[in-house]
Amino acid sequence: MKWQDRRLLDLFGIEHPILQAPMAGVTSPQMAIATSEAGALGSIAGAMLTPDGLRQEFQMVKQGTARPFNVNFFVHKAPTVDAARDAAWRRKLAGYYEELGVAPGTKGPSRAAFDATACDLVLEFMPKVVSFHFGLPDKALMQRLKAAGIVIIASATTAEEARWLEGEGTDAVIAQGAEAGGHRGMFLVEDISRQAGTMALVPQVVDAVKVPVIAAGGIGDGRGIAAALALGAAGAQIGTAFMLSPEARTGALHRAALKKANDNSTVLTNVFTGRPARGIVNRIVSEVGPMSAEAPAFPLTAEATQPLRGPAEAKGSTDFTPLWSGQAPTLAREMPAGELVKAMVRETQAVLGRVRG
Known part of the structure; x- marks a missing residue:
């Protein structure tokens, strides 16, 4: 498949403009390895890992693939009790x-913000990409990552947040629509009732920034990827669709709930x-x-x-x-992560072929 928009492919060093979302508690090193080996960008979720746990996952992914992968962190401010x-x-x-x-x-479960210790581990293992949720870390940590040549991406839920991320040196922006599962990446706004859906958000973010935009939220197959590309995104980040894969750490009760869920669950x-x-x-x-x-x-x-x-x-x-879960749980498939990537590539090709034809 020759993708017309190569911005993400060249930036990340991948074959297909698909990112496996870093879902804390669900993503596994095996999922990241399988996704990256299939030509997409696999991800580690660092938000709930101890330094030892993060080191272990880095080691496993590095041993399992020589291809690029991403590691994600939260950057929330420590709350006042x-x-x-x-x-x-x-x-x-x-x-x-x-x-x-x-x-x-x-x-409760630990959710540590990105800090100097995590930064040291990142620089030791040198993943191709580091992604952030809830904004960006402080400038000193950003400079250490940038100086090492690591690609930095982060989530935005509004065009304003996307412009801020670009101004702070982010290499690509994830436009997270209201449909997305898990935590909102919002950091300049708080009112979730006003959050735009993916279809409305992506083209406005594309118009607001010069860096590549990655669509996220409600995308679970080739139809959604093709739609994201049509809206001007350079790629798509997909989460819920991977949650029934054998590599996912999704618990049995959670899997059962996903299988019963539908568009209004x-x-x-x-x-x-x-x-x-x-x-x-x-x-x-x-x-x-x-x-x-x-x-x-x-x-x-x-x-x-x-x-x-x-x-x-x-x-x-x-x-x-x-x-x-995102709003498209019925698009989750019980197939290995690598096979899911290949299936989504074929589906996207078929949709784009019909459009171009």
Whole structure:
């Protein structure tokens, strides 16, 4: 396949303008290896890994492929603990603690922002691409990455955010539409009710910046990739479509929920982490959220909700599990990640061939 727009291919050193989304808790080194080996850009999700965990994943991917890959980090600011708000949030969840017979937790899953330690690891293993969510790290860390020749990309949910990212030296921008699963990459805006969908966002971001734009949100097959390219994007980032692959770390209950889900199964909610993220509606989302003004700042909310998850899952329930998914769960396919990439390339070729023909 000869792609007409080679900007991303040349920038990343890949064959196909497809990025496997770095989904924390779902992405695995095996998924990144398979995706990169198929000619797309595989990704490691560094947001919830300890330095030792990140080192291990780097080593596994480096051993599994010599091709380019991406590693993603969150760059949120450390929250200020609001004791009163935290206490109110725990009171709101008290009935669930009692029902499940668990004590209110004090620690949730770690979500560390990119720092000097992570930067040292990146420079040790030298992935081709580093991507950021919720903005960019401080200038000193950015300069270290740029000086090493690492390609930097980041998510934007508005044209304003995209222009800011470009002005700070980002090499490409991911235009994340409202349809995307997981956390919103927003950092200059907060009102999720005004977030544009992918179809509306991508051409406006393309018009706003000179760097290549990567479309994300609701894209799960060749039709979506072709549409993204038609809108002026240089490529597409795809997440939910990979979540049923054998390489995905998606849990059994989460897989079952994805298979049952459809186009109106998801919502943006902050009840799991304190930041809006798209997932399948379950009990806690519908009873406490989806958006709760009482939820503590990200990621402190998770400290109170996380203890509910294990006991419920032990009973086969997803009442308190974050079931991250984009708006196109029915496009997820139970096939190896590499085969999925090849299938999407064939589908995109077929769509573009019909258009050009």
